[in-house]
Amino acid sequence: MQTDIPTGLAQLPQVHEARNPGLPLDLDWVRAVQANTSAIERRAATLPGRRSVKKAYQAAWLLKAVTLIDLTTLSGDDTPGRVRRLCAKARQPVRQDILDALGMGPITTGAVCVYHEMVPTAVAALHGTGIPVAAVSTGFPAGLSPYHLRVAEIGESVAAGASEIDIVISRRHVLTGNWQALYDEMAEFRAACGPAHVKAILATGELGTLRNVARASLVCMMAGADFIKTSTGKESVNATLPVSLTMIRAIREYFQRTGYRVGYKPAGGISKAKDAVTYLTLLKDELGTRWLQPDLFRFGASSLLGDIERQLEHHVTGHYSASYRHPMG
């Protein structure tokens, strides 16, 4: 196991899995990738009607969803105080009395996700919890700052204690079909991460087609991404089920051909408990139950947790809940 990572970070893939080492760029494979948009949309549209979890199953699945959340704040007005409050929520995301009623031990969110400047604060606030700190990086969200600075930014964040780096790819490489450039960029970002694990944000809302999403997913995996992630949360269209299905199928194909499991992170736009369950069913049905663990799946979300808390309280009490009954993060 290749690791300089503090032990106890169960959320990190390399703790459980051989880390994806990447492959030489295989352009034949990239160009053969197909993604039929209307068929993918139909599959995505009918999925919520095909799968349903109820009662204890629903509660358990929602608790699982909590442990898969990268609790996120990415605002210009973030302060240490704000970040500490978020970290406190990450440590105790669900009210203790609800956990007790459900017979559950302690749970935490998957990670806390912040900008570079907030990394030291978050690392300190989460010390001893095993909750990793993720930093968005490489000129997030547009990824258009000087290239050497983007690479350097990764190193700074890792040095500051981030154990996960969410990089943004250069969309222009996808839009112009310059797969070699995308591959080289991703590979260098991955190298810069060192032991920290790297999530490749594709900004799928800006890639134009699902075919591009599928190809970009594949190239990033070939270049060694540990995770592929839909969006920054700043694009006008963020995570959607069709995009997710496309990326998940790319991950499956990559696993089938290489034996390496790459993680998936939909981000932005997932705010309802029901949506979270739908995403989990999508993962379970298309990729397998193994992916329903924090080392291979995360939700990038800020308001999702609140809805899940209310649903859990409803499960326990039989009464619909109110948001002010749950501690804010």
Place this chain on the structure above:
Amino acid sequence: MTTVSDIFDTMDYGPAPESAAEAFAWLDTHHRAFGQFIDGGFTPAGAPFDSRNPATGEVLAQIGQASAEDVEAAVTAARKAQPKWARLSGHQRAKYLYALARLVQKHARLFAVLETLDNGKPIRESRDIDIPLVARHFYYHAGMAQLQEAELPDREALGVCGQIVPWNFPLLMLAWKIAPAIAMGNTVVLKPAEYTSLTALLFAEICTEAGLPKGVVNIVTGDGAVGEMIVGHPGIDKIAFTGSTEVGRKIRAATAGTGKALTLELGGKSPYIVFEDADLDSAVEGLVDAIWFNQGQVCCAGSRLIVQEGVAERFYAKLKARMDGLRIGDPLDKCIDVGAVVDPVQLQTIARMVDEGAEGGEVYRAAAPLPETGCYYPPTLITGLHPSSRLMQEEIFGPVLVATTFRTPDEAVSLANNTRYGLAATVWTENVNLALDIAPKLVAGVVWVNATNLFDAAAGFGGVRESGFGREGGWEGLRAYTRPNGKPKPLKPVSAIPAPAKAEVDALDRTAKLYVGGKQARPDGGYSRAIWSPKGKLLGHAGLANRKDVRNAVEAATGAAGWAKTTGHLRAQILYYIGENLSARASEFATRLREMTGATPAQAKEEVEASVSRFFTYAAWADKFDGAAKGVPLRGIALAMNEPVGVIGALCPDEAPLLGLVSCMAPAIAMGNRVVAVASEPFPLAATDFYQVLDTSDVPGGVVNILTGSHAELAPALAGHLGVDAVWSFSSSDISGVIEREAAGNLKRTWVNHGQTTDWPTAEGREFLEAATEVKTVWVPYGE
């Protein structure tokens, strides 16, 4: 007890049952025993049989076996209600259909749960597919009633329709039958399948809620014996049947010669073609909707996988993995994919067919566990089969997919079309050139590109070959429930002129031969008949064709398949040219007509001129009988393409020797068909003269073949020929019955006069063009 904490670790799915309480409560209000719905009310329950839930074996209710008196009463009620119903304005009928659509929506969940209880299909399907499509069908046809007067002024209701629907989509098939029928002013007697009558009975109840006049919709329940009573009832004008090809064939034979209109929507063994450039994951997912939808009990199920050899192993591996993810179980569970097969009898049939027929193939069954009790069959894939395998040819009607491979697009088409059926086909490729090239080549009524099992009320559905005839849905579907206005008159037999006592004979022999494959041919039997003028003049001899001449002519017509691929513009030019050449010989043909029939010079001239005009009419139509792009609720297009029927046998009218021949031949060839025309029996020489016109008009050999002889002898040979796709008859011989009976062999389409007249001077246009074409619906969802 599984704890939250356990589930948190396993992340298993659990039970997610839909409640059946409301459906049971509804059954209880009927004391779980039903009579017949006749003339707006239920008869007392009697002669019951059990209706069971196939998932549990539990008896849901007692259904009545309709008696002959019940059927009689239902037909009488429908007959009585029909004239008044048809006299309502389209708008008034539209209001009732709209009310039915709304009521289906208001009771949607009750219908869905009841359907699932009765049939065993997953609640997801009844809730998300069947019932919404039912409502959609009534909405759509409310619109058809509204537009009837404006858009279909030349057509009227048929009368009373007997409708028999299957158990696989009980309420949806009811909607497909009832909505267009009553929209157009017909009344109906409908029989649901004996396994699945409950939603039809609930529908009867909402007819009452909608205030539908009594007698417009009558529901009789029971087994095939009740169906036979409907089929055989003389008070019924039209039979519409959806079900097995075997029963369809019997109905075709039973209704032969009765004058009943008939549409049949029968079985299939629909090909599912996957090209190497397809989105394979999506194609795999499509198969879930193709063959594991409704446990594969779908007439248009993509049950025959034809996958390009180079990707076959990869595709099978993906497919097997997907199969293992299917969840099989309680149909009311909202988290299952595959429910129960409809009945233990059907389960045994599936199991037996697979056990006996899988030889030589490799059988893979989904790894998902089956419930211990109830009618369940695992999703199954059988690879390595060949067209010669029985399972590649016969419909299994269960969750069993058979697979083979192909090398080239042409081979894919050949394999796909190597079947007696022709209901639906699916094509997966990312290459639009390939998709749009393949779709027209597939012999099927419906083609789905990069999708499968898409349905909509606006898009015609129905088959070719032994999958039946007639379309349901769209404007084309209304043909099945309307006929041209007006009351036809009986046609008097037209006899040949008998040999005179004192013959006037030219020294020069005039020999008229048959015309087969672009060449003159002596009749196989070596017999001919003298043709006399009314004045006793010997006009010549005409060959007496026999069944072997029919065989030769059909072979020639089949060989001229390239005609179907010519452009409308080319066919138009040739039709104009025929008209021109006929016109050039107008006086010769007029003389022939005068001498043969005793027509006046003016009458003869008029018939020739009308014949020339008729060629111009169909030359005009050849490039104008357009298809349509249907407004289906989907990002995509559903193209209704008018395709030639194929080889049409036409027994031409006796009374109009030239115009009748032309009236049959011209629309047929204009649309790309090949014709075997049997000339006017008493007056064949205008037709035999005519092949000289064909010879000089660039008509390729085999496109038109002309036989002379006895209609009564040739009709069964043509109608029974398994390579003929349609037979028309306007003969004055009493042959409509034998044609319809013999047509049951390959379920070819028939268009016969039932001894009624046709007004040949005006008989042209859409009625003929529609008979000369099949509507193929090609669905192309798009989006990048």
